Amino acid sequence: MTTIGFIGLGAMGMGMARVLLKEGFCVRGYDVMPAAVDRLTEAGGVGVSSAAEAAEGADLLILMVLNAEQVESVLFGEEGAAAKLSAGSVVMVCSTVPPAFARQTADRLYAQGLEMIDAPVSGGTGRAADGTLSMMTSGHPAAFERAEPVLSALAANVYRLGDECGQGSTMKMINQLLAGVHIVSAAEAMAFAAKSGMDLRTVYDIICTSAGGSWMFQNRVPHILEDDYTPHSAVDIWIKDLGIVLETGKAERFPLPLTAAAYQIYVAASALGWGRLDDAGIVKVYEMMGNVKIHGE
């Protein structure tokens, strides 16, 4: 039985950690929220009280924290986890981070005799809890050999993008560029359809089988139709993820005019206090800008 350290027990991380427990792994879990650590203990895991403790005796350390800053702090900060790992252990970074950060982090870990898998995920909390995520991965073959049973437990699809950390994160970034733009196009189109007096359910049904369709349109527009913005994925996630896309574009000197336009809609939604709503809630920006109400008073 492999011992896994798991840091970041939020909606995604807790689902993944539970899958690993069910598959018979020993999971040492840490989160800044003590209640999350308690829930892991209740589920049969070993709840610990620091990142360093989670890493103790772990063959593999999974990070499912919010962003690059937290990855940095958890690995290399005070009471950091990296120093506690034994040589050859694998750090699997599942957070969405800039590709350049993934590369730099890998280099720092290699210098300490550790391995890394750059492994951002896609699929949301439901698929995290089912062990059917998609993972966009890269790293040394030796790291994959050790991590294989864990990847199989967590994901239905493990895409191998190459031997260099950063390639997995680049793939995720390209996916987020498209997904983030398509949520905005869905909102722009549906609010415009409402302004034009169309029946929105009919529009939805037709678009789902037409050339205008997208995965995001199909998945998110029902939230608009039901006026339900319970956050499955929040507006502010896109401030972060499209922020990574635009920052990387700036660093690589690659212009991204459509992504930049989409980003502004998320910024507006967040400015208006809707950052923690479901991302389909950006349609409220269009309702406001376009002076149209999709649902009655």
Place this chain on the structure above:
Amino acid sequence: MTTIGFIGLGAMGMGMARVLLKEGFCVRGYDVMPAAVDRLTEAGGVGVSSAAEAAEGADLLILMVLNAEQVESVLFGEEGAAAKLSAGSVVMVCSTVPPAFARQTADRLYAQGLEMIDAPVSGGTGRAADGTLSMMTSGHPAAFERAEPVLSALAANVYRLGDECGQGSTMKMINQLLAGVHIVSAAEAMAFAAKSGMDLRTVYDIICTSAGGSWMFQNRVPHILEDDYTPHSAVDIWIKDLGIVLETGKAERFPLPLTAAAYQIYVAASALGWGRLDDAGIVKVYEMMGNVKIHGE
């Protein structure tokens, strides 16, 4: 046997006219290009030399011309077709036109005792030739009663949006907004992936099964991968169709920032002389702006 007048025998119209001939309709066809009229005659139709002649004795008149200006001219211009139709005949406008234009055209036809079906199509030349188009339609029930056998011959899906002309065109406009934006997001994402050194076929395969996927991404990116911009649907079509979206947004006072950003990429492609290339050719704008080559010299 119903007699059908058919005006506009381009790539779409010729396919549709041939389907109608195969189904046993008498088709009186006209196009400004005499060669197209000759091809219709060869296929068993009755080639004529003006719009007015096409309308003579027709129970139903189909317009598959380029734009609203041509619809206007063909129906109401010198030697216009509307004056030749007998009371109760149906004009089926299949061109993509502004919803407001469709409404106004219907009102003019109603005033002459004629009926109209607002019936823009989706599906491209392949499905036009197979009689498996999607048609987004609206108009009076009486018009649909007369047109039913013709709609069944031409389309696999006939969406009825309501009794008012303009509703079909609004539905098409919403579809074009999404489709037009998604071609640009596909180009932006693939060119950025190329700049980031990714293998583009792998990116394509992963996105097609991920949250970033769209109908347009799946359909158009292979043109980019194969470096083949034979025009199935040209860049300049989007100058027109997104132009309709933006003009309608202006008229209705509804802001469309994402569509506006996408539109500029088509304008750039057209400015650079690529207006008649396949619409996936807008990726060349990104290659140029981002200083990246997707294919070798």
